[in-house]
Amino acid sequence: MTRPLTRTAGVAGQPIAHSLSPLIHNAWIAAAGLDAVYRAHGPADAGEFEALVARGRTGHLRGLNVTAPFKEQALALADVVSPAALACGSANLLLFDPGGVSADSTDGIGLMAALAEQAPALEVNGRPVVVLGAGGAARAAVAALIVAGADVAVLNRTRARAEALAADLGARVAGPAVLETAVLVVNALSVSPEIDLSGLPDDAVIMDMTYRPLITPLLAAARARGLTTVDGLAMLIGQARPSFSALFGVDAPDTDVRRLALTALGEAGQ
16 A cells, blocks of 8 residues: 655745744644644745746645745736735735645734734724735735725825725725724734824724734834734734645644744743
8 A cells, every 4th residue: 555645835935944834834733643744945036936836836745835025926826816815916825736726815814813812802893993004914904804894094104005905905095193093903014113002092902913023012012001912923823724724634733833933932921
């Protein structure tokens, strides 16, 4: 009897050494007892990423999670694109099948999972929400929050980019005054912005999609103000769960991968 081949998947990005995805997925693989492996890939440029995808097409990979700067290229290289990836204009998950390459985005699922976990009392349906930024991460956030029924406003330094995002997804563009009524502020920028939180409602929630550091300056300021905060690690784990299911054909086991990730981040006391 021929032994089945080890199922191989991974994450591709540049830089990639900091990624916690291999730690999370391999912990789930071990807990589930799968004959599988999940590796980090660091293509140097777009050409090397395209070569990696071509390797996946030959059956050497089951799939890839994709992070910066290759998420838009991942979408362009796919044969089949999910509505979520299309709305985001990028893909963080590629699946390789005999019929071709499928692209999806689980970032929105991860965002909503993080909110449900760390801000369970928050209700966004019909309420004002602000997303900071207008890049791919912001698109994922806006798309997910609009599906959840939120009244989403985009706040970005370059107004033209915010207008383009808003027009594509059905959000609106606003200035800083919108923070006075927001029940949720999501930072989708790669840096932690300096914004005035003093006018926010007392029950507002602040989320930062970044997880290095875990408590960003924005989240620290929100905590000092007494506001509920949601960190980027919760979103990372939240988007990893549906990715794991798609890559390996089973649900992620009930394993405390957050504890492992916090240890890796040096913040085990959080």
